[in-house]
Structures are given as C-alpha cells and as structure tokens.
Amino acid sequence: MIEWRRSLEPFYVGTAGWGIPKQHAGSFPGEGSHLERYARCLPAVEINSSFYRPHRPATYERWAASVPSGFRFSVKVPREITHTRQLLNVTEPLDRFLGEVRALGAALGPLLVQLPPSLRYDQAVAERFFGDFRERFDGQLACEPRHESWFGDAAEAVLTKHLVARVAADPAVVPRAARPGGWSGLLYIRLHGSPKVYYSAYSSDEVEATARCLLATSAKARTCWCIYDNTAAGEAAGQALDLLRRLR
Structure with missing residues (x-):
C-alpha cells in the first residue's frame, strides 16, 4: 500500500536523497530498491546529486519509472551554474541540465537554485539569470539565497516577477530567511538541522510548527x-514521516 496517498494535497514532504537509514528501515517496508521503498511512504524527494554531477536522461527516466503516480522529484541546479559561474554565462550548462531533468516527465517537481553564501545580490545579474531561466523552463522554480543582501525588497521583487519562490530555510542567515518569500504560488521549506547543520533533529514542537x-x-x-536535509545522522527520514502524519 502507498501510505502517503492518504495525505492531503498539495503537500510534498520528503528528504534530501532517498537513503533509508538503519534506524528507520522498519518504516519503509517491502521489496525493491531504496527509491521504490521510499516512494511508497513519502510523496517527494529532493535530488541533490545533480548539484555535483550530471545524470543521463536515461537515469532520470529510470527513477521516474520506479515511483508511483503522483510522486514528485525536486532537482538541485548544478553547482557549475550557481557556484562556479555564479549565474553568469550559463546558457550551455543550463540547457544541458534542463535537457536531462525533463526526462522525469510528469514526476518533475520544482527546480532548486541554491546560491553560495558568498554570492551577493546584483540586480542586473539576477534579472538576466532568472529571465533566461524562465525563457527555457515554465515549471516551478525555487531559490535559496544565503547572503544577507538577497533579503531586501529589490531581490524580492525580481524573484516575484520571474515566479521564483524564495526558500524558507533553517538555519536562517537572517530572520527574513526563515520565512518564505518571492512568488507565493509555491512554498518550499528546507530544514538543514540546527544547531548542528545536517545532523541535529528537530523537536516535536518544531515539527508541529x-x-x-x-x-x-x-x-x-x-x-x-x-x-x-538533516540526513548525516539519519534524522531526516523519521522527521519527514512524522510531519506527513501531522498533515493528515
């Protein structure tokens, strides 16, 4: 049985990657690959490996074929675009990336643009990058800036103009970063773990909030x-399942 089909739309709850830690293996029963077991219990996953290396369209096709109808993948934009080129002169790697992820078909969810902490907001660069992105991609788009200069009204206006949701993140680099921003048609929350990033679990009260x-x-x-995204000690899977139960 696919447990998450009893959940309420429009909620997509999951983890960064579909690894199943030992302490939560019993919550992902049945036969099959980790992805197949994961997708029976949670309705979404974030692909982070795309940030580090490209995947062939055939790989994305195989992943899409492994999950039930209604499951969604969000995909992280490559670091060549965000960190190496810092949003400049990205036509070739962006076209290549989009050609790969479109192989997910109906299972493709938002694309995630996570910016390096050192990247300051530049109006002209942001306008050009998101404008060019939107010419090539009309699906959902989220951005997680990590420099405080991105949290002013000017950046908010550019993100909203190009229908880009600003991620609500924890830990937050500034108080405004903990709240969603940009385009309001998509809410995207990323919980990295705090106080120890990637490790710390959230309390029951925090999951409820x-x-x-x-x-x-x-x-x-x-x-x-x-x-x-608090996956380093295996906390993420259990917390995602807990959140999904509360949303029911």
Missing part, C-alpha cells in the same frame, strides 16, 4: 514542499 506553517500557507500556495 512546520505542519502549522504548511497548513496555513496552503490556502494561497498551489503546492507546498518541505524537505528535511
């Missing part, structure tokens, strides 16, 4: 995503 945020925002956002 995230559930309340998702429920409150769902009235205006067409889709609501929450990805747990």
Whole structure:
C-alpha cells in the first residue's frame, strides 16, 4: 500500500536523497530498491546529486519509472551554474541540465537554485539569470539565497516577477530567511538541522510548527514542499514521516 496517498494535497514532504537509514528501515517496508521503498511512504524527494554531477536522461527516466503516480522529484541546479559561474554565462550548462531533468516527465517537481553564501545580490545579474531561466523552463522554480543582501525588497521583487519562490530555510542567515518569500504560488521549506547543520533533529514542537506553517500557507500556495536535509545522522527520514502524519 502507498501510505502517503492518504495525505492531503498539495503537500510534498520528503528528504534530501532517498537513503533509508538503519534506524528507520522498519518504516519503509517491502521489496525493491531504496527509491521504490521510499516512494511508497513519502510523496517527494529532493535530488541533490545533480548539484555535483550530471545524470543521463536515461537515469532520470529510470527513477521516474520506479515511483508511483503522483510522486514528485525536486532537482538541485548544478553547482557549475550557481557556484562556479555564479549565474553568469550559463546558457550551455543550463540547457544541458534542463535537457536531462525533463526526462522525469510528469514526476518533475520544482527546480532548486541554491546560491553560495558568498554570492551577493546584483540586480542586473539576477534579472538576466532568472529571465533566461524562465525563457527555457515554465515549471516551478525555487531559490535559496544565503547572503544577507538577497533579503531586501529589490531581490524580492525580481524573484516575484520571474515566479521564483524564495526558500524558507533553517538555519536562517537572517530572520527574513526563515520565512518564505518571492512568488507565493509555491512554498518550499528546507530544514538543514540546527544547531548542528545536517545532523541535529528537530523537536516535536518544531515539527508541529512546520505542519502549522504548511497548513496555513496552503490556502494561497498551489503546492507546498518541505524537505528535511538533516540526513548525516539519519534524522531526516523519521522527521519527514512524522510531519506527513501531522498533515493528515
């Protein structure tokens, strides 16, 4: 049985990657690959490996064929675009990336642009990058800036203009970074773990607060995503399942 089909749309809850840690293996029963077992219990996953290396379209096709109808993948934009080229002169790697991820077909969810902490906001660069991105891709797009200069009204206006949701992240680099911004049609929350990034678990009260945020925002956002990235000690899988139960 696919457990998450009892959940409420438009919520997509998952983890960064579909690894199943030993302490939560019993919550992902059945035969098959880790992805197949994962996708029976959670409705979404964030592909982070695309940040480090390209994947062949055939690989994305195989992943899409491994999950049930309604499951969604978000995909992280390559670091060549965001970190190496810093949003400049990205036509070739962006076209290549989009050609790869489109092989997910109906299972493709938002694309995630995570910016390096050192990348300051530049109006002209942001306008050009997101404008060019939108000429090539009309799906959902989220951006996680990590320099404080991205959290002013000018950056908010550019993101909204190009229908880009600003990620609500924890830990937050500035207070405004903890709240969603940009285009309101998509909510995308990324929980990296705090106080120890990638390791720390969130308390029951914190999971409940995230559930309340998702429920409150769902009235205006067409889709609501929450990805747990506190995977280093295996906390993410259990917390994603806990959040999904609360949303029911």
